Structure formats: structure tokens, C-alpha cells
Amino acid sequence: MTIRFYVQDITLLSKLEIRFSSVDGMTTHLGWSLSRWKMSRGWNEVMVPIKSLTANGAESIDNTMVSIQVSVTGTGGAIVFDSIYVNRPSKAAVIFRFDDGWTTQYTKAFPILKSYGYVGTVGVISNYVGTTGYATLAQLLELQSFGWEIFNHTANHPDLTTVDPGLIRSEIDGCRQWMNQNGFRSASDIVAYPYGSFNQDVLDAMQGYKLGLSTQAELELAPPVSPLTLKTLTINNDTENSVYEAAVNQAVETGSTLIILLHRIEDSGTDEMIYHADKFAAMVDFLAGKSIEVSTFSEWLL
Structure with a gap:
């Protein structure tokens, strides 16, 4: 329903x-x-x-x-x-959303998803690309060549609700310009709000952009009724498997779309943003046993 x-x-x-x-x-x-x-x-x-x-x-x-x-x-x-x-026809889907463009999204998450024939999406902070801990331009281009989608996560990752309205547009436009110049045009108008924060000034600045990604937890349907405030399930270091399992099962039952947000995929570590590689592999294996598609944002909108 x-x-x-x-x-x-x-x-x-x-x-x-x-x-x-x-x-x-x-x-x-x-x-x-x-x-x-x-x-x-x-x-x-x-x-x-x-x-x-x-x-x-x-x-x-x-x-x-x-x-x-x-x-x-x-x-x-x-x-x-x-x-x-009731019984609205729609197809269940999952979109893996990796924010910030960390190196381990390429070195750890990419091989796991590739082994199942799945793809992901990466939100890049354009001024961080190639710096310590972040994926290089060559790595991002390789991900794209395997069907991954690279989207806009601003130029410098400020909390957009705390800056002047003019700077909001500068941040999202600056990242879009870098993306377009480096071959990532397909999703340069899809923006993940840093820290999930947005207000009316942010939404006003987003006019002309295709999608805006929040961190509020819920499922979505295509086409989205509020494309500038898409909801997402955030996975942190201490997230129990039952959380994503319940969300996936609900997506399958209702024919809806689950956007799963992750950051650093690493073998160990207790930082909130780290999700262990073995746990991520278990998540992907769980999905493989379900009647659900793994998609990018652009594919989802088709």
C-alpha cells in the first residue's frame, strides 16, 4: 500500500x-x-x-x-x-550510495559488488579527489567504465545550511563543472547534501538539478514524488544486519526502492563511518538471494 x-x-x-x-x-x-x-x-x-x-x-x-x-x-x-x-505496480530496487569518494570504495567495495555483477554510485567532493584517503580520478573513471555512476557531493563538503545562499550554488555548481570537465556528466546534476543537511535556501539553490539526496530514512518509488529530498538508509559501524534486512524485505514486498548509504569500507576499525568489508560482503550476498534489482540513480529514473 x-x-x-x-x-x-x-x-x-x-x-x-x-x-x-x-x-x-x-x-x-x-x-x-x-x-x-x-x-x-x-x-x-x-x-x-x-x-x-x-x-x-x-x-x-x-x-x-x-x-x-x-x-x-x-x-x-x-x-x-x-x-x-493498493497493489500499485512497481519493481523493487536497491541503490548503493557511497559518499565522499573514499579510496576504499574502489579497493574494497568495488571488487565485492563486481563479483556479483552489481554496480554502485559514488558521491565525489571534487576538491578532495586524489588527496590522501580519497579515490583518484583514474580510479573513478575505472568505476564508471564498469557501470558505476559518479554523482555530485559538492566542491568542499560544507554544511550547506550554514553558508550564505550564494555559496550554496557555488559549491554544487563547482562540483558539477569539475565533473563535466572530467567525463562524469551523467549524474553531475544529482547532489548528495553534506551531512544530509538541507533547508529552503538549499532547495532553492537546487532548482535545475535532477535529484537531491538526504539522509532521512525511508523508501522511495520511481518517479520520486519529492526528487530533491530523496530518503536513504544510512549504514554505520554498529548497524545491525537486521536493519538492512528488514528494509530490503520491505522494498521487495512493496515494490519500492531502498537507497543504502555507506562511507568507508575497510577490514577493521571503529570509526562510525567505517563498515567492515566482511559485513558488506554479507549484505551483498543477502541481496543476491532476493528478487530485487541493483541500480544506479540514472537507471532507476528510466
Whole structure:
């Protein structure tokens, strides 16, 4: 089930709840709720596995639903509903998103994905390319030659919400210019916001760009309803396997897209951004056993 709605002011909301009932008066119902932390300002499109609906009383998904009740908890504001779809046709997909362009994305992640015939995407910080710890231009070009996609992660990686509006455009345009000059045109207009931070000034500066990538956790559908605030599942050093397994299973069940964000793929280390290579290999092997495509952003939009 897919629910599409518009949020004008996320700061005023606490929770959204929807109930489905097969009887008058809602004496029994199936319920679902979403906290504000999984919503974003503007249009939202949320995929809800039918089995995740919680039964109240003797209600069952096998019954014919005759009424829907929606409630919004908060201090004000409003949510505008566009539609609720059931059995909407779509194909499950995963996009591996590697931010910053670390060397180990080439030396560790690339061979693992290549062994399964999978590809990934890399967000480059143009002024960091070839510096200590970061992939070289030659390595990025090799990734691209194997079907990987290189996207825009700004020129210097500042928190775009803390700089002057004019500098926001300079950062994303500067990286795009470097990418276009070095043969990475296909995704130079796809931008990952440093630290996942964005505000209205950032969104205004992004006009004319194709996609903007946040770090807010949720699934997506193609074409995305809010292309400048795509949601992502972030994988850190201490992320349990069950987290991505549940997200992959939900993507398969709902025909949605899971964007998985990783940074440094290394054999060891406790830094939050490091994900161990053996754990990454286990993640890829888990995906291989599922009915799900591994895609790039541009392929996903086709």
C-alpha cells in the first residue's frame, strides 16, 4: 500500500495515524502510524507493507474495508492527502550510495559488488579527489567504465545550511563543472547534501538539478514524488544486519526502492563511518538471494 500526502510545516506535527475498518463506528480496525521523524516538508510517498498493519479487535485484512479514518497529532499545521494505492505496480530496487569518494570504495567495495555483477554510485567532493584517503580520478573513471555512476557531493563538503545562499550554488555548481570537465556528466546534476543537511535556501539553490539526496530514512518509488529530498538508509559501524534486512524485505514486498548509504569500507576499525568489508560482503550476498534489482540513480529514473 502506498500513501501520498503533503506536509506544510513538519515542526508542528508529531504523528500521523490511519485506520481501516470493515464495520461502522470503527469498533474494530487495522491501524498504522508514522512519526514526524520519517516525514519531510512537502510531498511524501510512504510504502506500507500490508502485514505491518496492526489489528485492533477482531479486524482482519481478509475483510472488506468500508471506512478509513485519518488523524494527525501535533500542535498545529495540516497534512493534505493525495491518494492511497493498493497493489500499485512497481519493481523493487536497491541503490548503493557511497559518499565522499573514499579510496576504499574502489579497493574494497568495488571488487565485492563486481563479483556479483552489481554496480554502485559514488558521491565525489571534487576538491578532495586524489588527496590522501580519497579515490583518484583514474580510479573513478575505472568505476564508471564498469557501470558505476559518479554523482555530485559538492566542491568542499560544507554544511550547506550554514553558508550564505550564494555559496550554496557555488559549491554544487563547482562540483558539477569539475565533473563535466572530467567525463562524469551523467549524474553531475544529482547532489548528495553534506551531512544530509538541507533547508529552503538549499532547495532553492537546487532548482535545475535532477535529484537531491538526504539522509532521512525511508523508501522511495520511481518517479520520486519529492526528487530533491530523496530518503536513504544510512549504514554505520554498529548497524545491525537486521536493519538492512528488514528494509530490503520491505522494498521487495512493496515494490519500492531502498537507497543504502555507506562511507568507508575497510577490514577493521571503529570509526562510525567505517563498515567492515566482511559485513558488506554479507549484505551483498543477502541481496543476491532476493528478487530485487541493483541500480544506479540514472537507471532507476528510466
